Amino acid sequence: xxxxxxxxxxxxxxxxxxxxxxxxxxxxxxxxxxxxxxxxxxxxxxxxxxxxxxxxxxxxxxxxxxxxxxxxxxxxxxxxxxxxxxxxxxxxxxxxxxxxxxxxxxxxxxxxxxxxxxxxxxxxxxxxxxxxxxxxxxxxxxxxxxxxxxxxxxxxxxxxxxxxxxxxxxxxxxxxxxxxxxxxxxxxxxxxxxxxxxxxxxxxxxxxxxxxxxxxxxxxxxxxxxxxxxxxxxxxxxxxxxxxxxxxxxxxxxxxxxxxxxxxxxxxxxxxxxxxxxxxxxxxxxxxxxxxxxxxxxxxxxxxxxxxxxxxxxxxxxxxxxxxxxxxxxxxxxxxxxxxxxxxxxxxxxxxxxxxxxxxxxxxxxxxxxx
Amino acid sequence: xxxxxxxxxxxxxxxxxxxxxxxxxxxxxxxxxxxxxxxxxxxxxxxxxxxxxxxxxxxxxxxxxxxxxxxxxxxxxxxxxxxxxxxxxxxxxxxxxxxxxxxxxxxxxxxxxxxxxxxxxxxxxxxxxxxxxxxxxxxxxxxxxxxxxxxxxxxxxxxxxxxxxxxxxxxxxxxxxxxxxxxxxxxxxxxxxxxxxxxxxxxxxxxxxxxxxxxxxxxxxxxxxxxxxxxxxxxxxxxxxxxxxxxxxxxxxxxxxxxxxxxxxxxxxxxxxxxxxxx
Ligand SMILES: Cc1cc2nc3c(=O)[nH]c(=O)nc-3n(C[C@H](O)[C@H](O)[C@H](O)COP(=O)(O)OP(=O)(O)OC[C@H]3O[C@@H](n4cnc5c(N)ncnc54)[C@H](O)[C@@H]3O)c2cc1C
Ligand code: SF4
Ligand code: SF4
Numbered sequence: 001x002x003x004x005x006x007x008x009x010x011x012x013x014x015x016x017x018x019x020x021x022x023x024x025x026x027x028x029x030x031x032x033x034x035x036x037x038x039x040x041x042x043x044x045x046x047x048x049x050x051x052x053x054x055x056x057x058x059x060x061x062x063x064x065x066x067x068x069x070x071x072x073x074x075x076x077x078x079x080x081x082x083x084x085x086x087x088x089x090x091x092x093x094x095x096x097x098x099x100x101x102x103x104x105x106x107x108x109x110x111x112x113x114x115x116x117x118x119x120x121x122x123x124x125x126x127x128x129x130x131x132x133x134x135x136x137x138x139x140x141x142x143x144x145x146x147x148x149x150x151x152x153x154x155x156x157x158x159x160x161x162x163x164x165x166x167x168x169x170x171x172x173x174x175x176x177x178x179x180x181x182x183x184x185x186x187x188x189x190x191x192x193x194x195x196x197x198x199x200x201x202x203x204x205x206x207x208x209x210x211x212x213x214x215x216x217x218x219x220x221x222x223x224x225x226x227x228x229x230x231x232x233x234x235x236x237x238x239x240x241x242x243x244x245x246x247x248x249x250x251x252x253x254x255x256x257x258x259x260x261x262x263x264x265x266x267x268x269x270x271x272x273x274x275x276x277x278x279x280x281x282x283x284x285x286x287x288x289x290x291x292x293x294x295x296x297x298x299x300x301x302x303x304x305x306x307x308x309x310x311x312x313x314x315x316x317x318x319x320x321x322x323x324x325x326x327x328x329x330x331x332x333x334x335x336x337x338x339x340x341x342x343x344x345x346x347x348x349x350x351x352x353x354x355x356x357x358x359x360x361x362x363x364x365x366x367x368x369x370x371x
Numbered sequence: 372x373x374x375x376x377x378x379x380x381x382x383x384x385x386x387x388x389x390x391x392x393x394x395x396x397x398x399x400x401x402x403x404x405x406x407x408x409x410x411x412x413x414x415x416x417x418x419x420x421x422x423x424x425x426x427x428x429x430x431x432x433x434x435x436x437x438x439x440x441x442x443x444x445x446x447x448x449x450x451x452x453x454x455x456x457x458x459x460x461x462x463x464x465x466x467x468x469x470x471x472x473x474x475x476x477x478x479x480x481x482x483x484x485x486x487x488x489x490x491x492x493x494x495x496x497x498x499x500x501x502x503x504x505x506x507x508x509x510x511x512x513x514x515x516x517x518x519x520x521x522x523x524x525x526x527x528x529x530x531x532x533x534x535x536x537x538x539x540x541x542x543x544x545x546x547x548x549x550x551x552x553x554x555x556x557x558x559x560x561x562x563x564x565x566x567x568x569x570x571x572x573x574x575x576x577x578x579x580x581x582x583x584x585x586x587x588x589x590x591x592x593x594x595x596x597x598x599x600x601x602x603x604x605x606x607x608x609x610x611x612x613x614x615x616x617x618x619x620x621x622x623x624x625x626x627x628x629x630x631x632x633x634x635x636x637x638x639x640x641x642x643x644x645x646x647x648x649x650x
Contacts, residue, residue: 086383089426096408096465097426099384133631134382134616243626246647273620276613280427287427289383294620301621304611305450315649323623330626 001214002189006205007039013204014110019147023112029057031071043068050157053350066113066181069157070340074269075111075118079142082293091285104141112149116168117338119150121269123174127332128272150175154221158230159341161354167338169225180218190218233354241361242326250360255314257349262295264343270336296320382616385424385467388443390460396528399449401458404442413443417500418475418635422615424467425456432612434497446496446528472615473634476501477605481577485513489590491562491582492521495528497607498581509541516569520547520562524555543570566593573598581607591638604638625650
């Protein structure tokens, strides 16, 4: 067990080991992930209120450090940044060129406040970038030494559905340390160790052994969260349900509301589409290749000579939803969704994936009968 | 074993290859032969493609269309900025190459069977390495048939080579054009029409088809009508492609990634997806 003051020691212990420490903090009316100088920058006493298309911060009547759900940021912006440079090249003799690949920048990261769903999100991106035939060199360098301090949820958001996705609210694996914040009685944190590195860092913190009462209080906090999910989703055979319903009329209906703005893909912790751009200097003797986040909501995403494969909003919304919840299984052996609710909260028109999927399930028989 | 660093670099960094030969095929299509500036030539299986980079302009997927063990050969149609820059590359110029990527034609599975190659327009180049393989191991295949069509006679690629193939006794070649212009004295009509009368045993044949999607669809129908089983028909699919590594998300075709699971697909795997509009 550690007290709230020990979080400062945690930040210091990680910094002392050369980590760039990142965690939740309040900026411009939202809880975002940014560099932490000390644990005093955590969102102390703040919570978030989330509904489809709406997010706002509220004061809590306690000093909770992790009394919110998730904000618009996810850890992917550090492991898989929105823009990276792959390489630079310059012209050499006889029309040739030489490519320089700078070593990926890899200040090792320490993330404080990783939710259980987010651990699953990182594991999903690991599958895409590390566990296929080709390894993404930049992701690998950023991910390799990342130190993960997980936090179990006790205050789920109005758009959360991790229980349905089997990704939370309790961190089960994939962390170095996991904290459970206990507000009931003395303000304290149960610390669970997930790795040798984690154990070593914990030895630097002022602490005491956990007692039965502590364990009970921690268990109750997480169970309470599981019971208060803002959303739920029936995931039975979801992949096959979607594969059978590619011509469902719900796609037209949702397309009439969707702005194809791509916000949902930007906030989603697992979305990984990128575009590769090649640039050249004005003189034409230097070139660079960069990678930028892209979105399947753009018409250009599917452009081939002669036109876009998915010119309609209907086909682009369908691509997003069927990929995330269906074909991701075929491609990577896992769902692409961790139930964090970000896409629901940050959709400007409040489109709710759980509602869209439920609507397709509920009306499937009708479309079958029409075949 | 390669170290981790070796396997990792090169996935995004193109290797320089020098253009050693450039030949015009049609008004807008050129064939380039490339040799590595240093290091090993590229090994590949028929049907694979590379990501071909024109310095500072960009990179696009292009099928390999030469013979294994020879220079790297690409036949490219100039349709936009990158393909134009590639086509304009004269001998001596250097292009970047990544790959090879993708799953190839079923040249091994076809051993002992008849082989029907159906190509439309610029669809012949990606099939040529498969034909070379059949001819190299000619005695191990049954009848080998090439059915080739294009819009006009001026759009036919590899004309001399196709003429030379015509005179071989161990290869049946049939060529047609949609519109017979100029002094064309050959067949006129779409290429799927050639399937009905070609000489092969449908029950013991493998078909490899490449061309515009609509042409592949009609070709597959004609092959099915002849009695070729749907799991012995193979097609090559196209989508936007940016990385070739299965990471950029652009080449998704339903549950598959074309750079990883394609570009060559078995018809029975792909047919349900081809039917869905804008998938
Ligand atoms: C597996 C595969 C093999 C191919 N083999 C050949 C070949 O052997 N010979 C040949 O001439 N062409 C081939 N193509 C098509 C070729 O890649 C496109 O013609 C080329 O990308 C056009 O790029 P551009 O910049 O010149 O044209 P633009 O139309 O200006 O394209 C802009 C960008 O869109 C994308 N794009 C456009 N068209 C395509 C397309 N058809 N496929 C994928 N991405 C596209 C590219 O990222 C391109 O840089 C192949 C395509 C695929 C997917
Ligand atoms: S699809 Fe929505 S709920 Fe699921 S992981 Fe992405 S942002 Fe979170
Ligand atoms: S679902 Fe919402 S967030 Fe996503 S593209 Fe449509 S309008 Fe934008």
